[in-house]
Amino acid sequence: MAILRACTTLACVAAVASARQLPIVAADEYPSTPSYPVYTGPSYNSTNGTNGTTIDTKKLQADIDINNLVARAEELAKIADLSLSEYNHPTRVIGSLGHEGTVEYIYSEIAKLGDYYTISNQSFPAVTGNVYESRLVIGYDVPSSASAMSLTPGTKGKEPVYGQLLLVPNGGCSAGDFPVNMTGAIALIRRGTCTFGDKSANAGRAGADAAVIYNNEGGGLSGTLGSPSPDHIATFGISAEEAAPYVARLQNGTKLDAIAYIDATVDEIMTTNIIAQTTAGDPENCVMLGGHSDSVAAGPGINDDGSGTISLLEVATQLTKYEVNNCVRFAWWAAEEEGLLGSTYYAENLSEEENQKVRLFMDYGNANGLYQIYNATDEENPVGSGALRILYEDWYKEQGLNYTYITFDGRSDYAGFLDVGIPSGGIATGAEGIKTEEEAAIFGGKAGSQYDECYHLLCDNITNLNLDEWEVNTKLIAHSVAVYAKSFDGFPKRTPEIETRSLEQKKSKPLFRYKGNDLVM
Incomplete structure (x- = not known):
């Protein structure tokens, strides 16, 4: 049984706010003695664009070093161990010391970058539940x-x-x-x-x-x-x-008579999204990307989605070497594993004005198994989603890498953004799905095996990381940031006509069958 704890860290209590008014927390307000392990890899002081180096995709990709990613993963594994006293195994599920430590770690790493970013804590109520016992008898x-x-x-x-x-x-x-x-x-x-x-x-x-x-x-x-x-x-x-x-x-x-019995609880706890936005760049035209900071209760989630969390953190760190023309907004969502709660809360609480400032949202998850692109089209999704798909296709082709497609089915944090009309895209690498004969021929590995055999399990630890795929996809994340931080040339503007079209598409499109990992219909 999961033990629900009150949030006591700065990350949890700094603010109870909507996305309309995210509080900015100064770096000097952060605790001087954090409760989590401190990353000891390279860090970079912000120049806030004063070095005059314009963002360049080749340079930003070259800045991605797998050794930095692995060092951060080792720290995240130590943070997951903070939950041993509560769960008897490492985890970063919301409400645990491991997740609180993860949020503090992300905040601390961004705060170290000085004035290149403003950091916002968005606290929100997350619903969790436990079924302790159940039985159904029919006749x-x-x-x-x-x-x-x-x-x-x-x-x-x-x-x-x-x-x-x-x-x-x-x-x-x-x-x-x-x-x-x-x-x-x-x-x-x-x-x-x-x-x-x-x-x-x-x-x-x-x-x-x-x-x-x-x-x-x-x-x-x-x-x-x-x-x-x-x-x-x-x-x-x-x-x-x-x-x-x-x-x-x-x-x-x-x-027919029946007997039904369920012993269950449904609870609400406060948890926290972390948002970091560049202080430079056009604030009316923002590149937004996100991954989730939590794991399931069963394990530490070093791959799902520790690898995505770290990729975003490393790209955000390396980006400080460059000037950006458009603002870049990084998000680390809480409670994704409980049903996309953090990203949905954020997207649904954007005012109309703030919604329009988000030109696009890119969803980035864990690394394993194969390279997948969300098969976004402008005919079925907010206009601009198709351009994101093409960006990923072109990059994989340039690297000489095979890729395949995955549908928008509601299983990740893009869902809330699509629902409010924001063009969205992203990449994935498989989860608990089974590798087909065709995929095995294209990507290697064994047909009939899970893409990630430790998905949502205790063995999702440091040994579960596919370093080659992780480095490749982190470079792709860097590329996507660099392209749109430099210019939105050729990317559809969010005009009233396009917004009307996107709204009509949403009305005609069936509801997502999933909300995160769970079927909802």
């Missing part, structure tokens, strides 16, 4: 695929509830889908059309004591209810295969 059966949804409330009084299993015929996405009398019943609902959270809340408002959502495709169903609602009820997911005989019997008029 005389115990469905083996039954699993409690993430962020589900427990059953009433954390006791078993007994009721008639009632089939919801039309998907459960509106009040009219439910039978007239659901009081005390357990609702059986088909997956599809709307989110699991909507289905659970609608069942709760109809009077049901629990809900069972069955898959509409092969395999089990594990997902999240998302943002808590007072109408949510204890909710399970089960496979289509196990649900099929119950659906058939209910459709034939057979009565």
Whole structure:
């Protein structure tokens, strides 16, 4: 069981603010005796552009040194060890000493760069949940695929509830889908059309004591209810295969009783995003890029997303050697592993004026397995997203490297920016996915193996880093920053006409199936 702790560090308590008014914290306000290990690699004092060296992509890429990246990874591993007393293993999950130390470390490293950057702490409430025990019985059966949804409330009084299993015929996405009398019943609902959270809340408002959502495709169903609602009820997911005989019997008029039991908690803790923006460069035209600072509870997350955290930090450090024409804004998001909470909070709280200043957002994650580009097109995403895809394609081609594509499915921090009309792109390298025969032929490795065999596990430690791919992608990050920090020539402007088009595209596009790692619909 995760132990939730109050935030006591400067990074957590410096501000409780919206993205509309991010407080600027002076470097001399930072604690003189930090609680985390201190990076001992090269550091650079800011000249704030006074050396007259204009940003150049070749030079910035050449500044990326794998030895610096590895040294930072070793420090991050030590920071993850701060959580040993709480979790009995290293982790940087939000609310842990390991995550608080990570936030402090990022802040400290940027603060050392002097006045090249202004640093903002954005605190926000993050929802976390734990399911301690669950059981579902239908008739005389115990469905083996039954699993409690993430962020589900427990059953009433954390006791078993007994009721008639009632089939919801039309998907459960509106009040009219439910039978007239659901009081005390357990609702059986088909997956599809709307989110699991909507289905659970609608069942709760109809009077049901629990809900069972069955898959509409092969395999089990594990997902999240998302943002808590007072109408949510204890909710399970089960496979289509196990649900099929119950659906058939209910459709034939057979009565079925069920027992549902979930012992779960849903809690809220404060955590913190860190934003660093160059003091130089046009503040009306900002290049923005981000990665997440947290890990899952199961392990230290040195690859996911420690490698991305460090890549951004190293690029931000090396950038201080150069003058920029457009402002560059780096972000380290908290609570990505809890459902993209930090990036979504930031994007949703941007005022219209501040939203327009973000010309583009680039999402950068961990390194392993293969080179993937988000297959962004201007036809389906905010205009400019396609230009980012082309930038990555051209760079990989220039390096003589193979690449493949990955769809925008809502699994990473670009989602919140796409939702508010900001052109977005990024690169990925696979996670728990399985390498195909074709990918093995292109990238090497063994077909049928996971891209990252330590994804979300305790073994995601310093030995889980693919140094070659990490260095390559950090140089690509440097390239993307250098190109747009120098000029937005050729990149679509965010005009009212383009904004209207992007909004219409968003209305016609289906909701993301994922919110971070969890299915939401």
